[in-house]
Amino acid sequence: MKDVLLRLEKIEQIAKNTYLWVLSGDVSHITAPGQFVNIKLDGFYLRRPISVCDVEGDRLTIIFKAVGRGTEKMAKAQIGEEFLVLTGLGNGYDLTKSGDCPLLIGGGAGVPPMYLLCRELIREGMQPTVILGFNTADEVFYNKEFEALGARVIIATADGSMGIKGFVTNAMDGLDYSYFYTCGPEPMLKAVYNATATSGQMSFEERMGCGFGACMGCSCKTLTGYKRICKEGPVMAKEEILW
């Protein structure tokens, strides 16, 4: 964990209410896909926890949905602005369990962490399949970026305006995979959990106070004891989840 000052290098709206930031600075404390950062915004008391989409050299990419006052302010940020960012938070995904052909399932704001995970898995010689779930076609983002990495990409939209009509679980039907990794809203995680007999890892969200394990604001019960989503999570093994 390290608190660093990062500079906004790029801001772009990439889908409906969805924005991409590229920040530069010391991002060396980010060590695993699935970790998150906690961003200080002027005028807001708590920081905004956002998952890492990509990190390379001194560049950090994050993607967020503008849904509240904080993220709406982030959507209007200017290139050159500097932000205090607590980096290297959370455990991240364990890549060693993936097998040769893992399945990555991202839903909405849960898509971004799948990108760095996918890149790292491909780098290690695995052949991931990626399912991206959205409500509508105008919300879809990063499908081409995943394809450019060399992954097989399947899109599902709830209204059928792009890809398979239905949920990510409809897209999972009939697929063969060695392991799964997922991130998305809790109802989706639950549906994925119930739709597969394969082992995997799931990333959870919760309202956080500090983001680094001090306040116990985001605790949850698991089969292996109480865990802090921000510290022992956000990634949990399927086998330890207690719904």
Next chain:
Amino acid sequence: MSGECRAQSTELDTRVNLLGIELDNPVIPASGTFGFGYEFAEIYDINILGSFSFKGTTAEPRFGNPTPRIAECEMGLINAVGLQNPGVDRVISEELPKLKKCFNKPVMANVSGFSIEEYVHTCALLDKEEQVGWIEVNISCPNVHGGGMAFGTSPEGAAEVVKAVKAVTTKPIIVKLSPNVTDIVAIAKAVEAAGADGISLINTLLGMRINLRTKKPVIANKMGGFSGPAIFPVAVRMVYQVAHAVKIPVIGMGGVSSAEDVIEMMLAGATAVQVGAANLVDPLACKKIIEDLPRVMEKYNIEKLSDIIGGVQ
């Protein structure tokens, strides 16, 4: 530049004496915002602190309240964690040995309970721990139904806890008071008369937020404790009132976020100062406050920090 500042600051004395134990400085992270210290020890040497008050401990392990437990506010936050902790036995067998590895000064043990017997049991056990310098008895947790605050909202209830705990302990007992009362001075006087060695205040103010979209309270527990810079003026006022009504030392807290705030609390009558919510939004908050103290002391011509305790004119 920082080297110069340090050279000029060598004359300045930040030490305070808290109930017989000398602190290098009056800055103490508040219970519930600092765990048992290790998360912070990852990013700075926490031995620079005056001390810290560890996570509120109860007799039995507790998960606490359902989530969401946190709601953001203007200049603060509401929390309803609900005293999540591993229970006193595991605090002693697992947390304190780990704490000792990253902190070598006397630590403040924060204790909460649901009955007089529970307070007595937990305090008696922690009193025997070598590294415990003081026991801070929390009779003011707003987040637990029938919990500590039930004792902290009447002078009689507060005095009853203090008498029972004093009978089984040897270390200084500091009683942490709730601001959610009609007359905090009456409760402060009652705990002093019952034998408390010190008083800390204020715990969080009971607060609530509602989500406009769902029309539901943001926090699952509906209400929670409001803390952060927004409550600082309330805290200064209550510290001032209590410090001027009792003879025992007072630890001031509530929204403290800067070296200036520390000095203001001390002028109001605080012997030491706890820092709570600030640790959550900036894990280096206490380090920055401690490093900034000499600059602010110099600015206000304070040579010896302990000289200004209760110095408000």
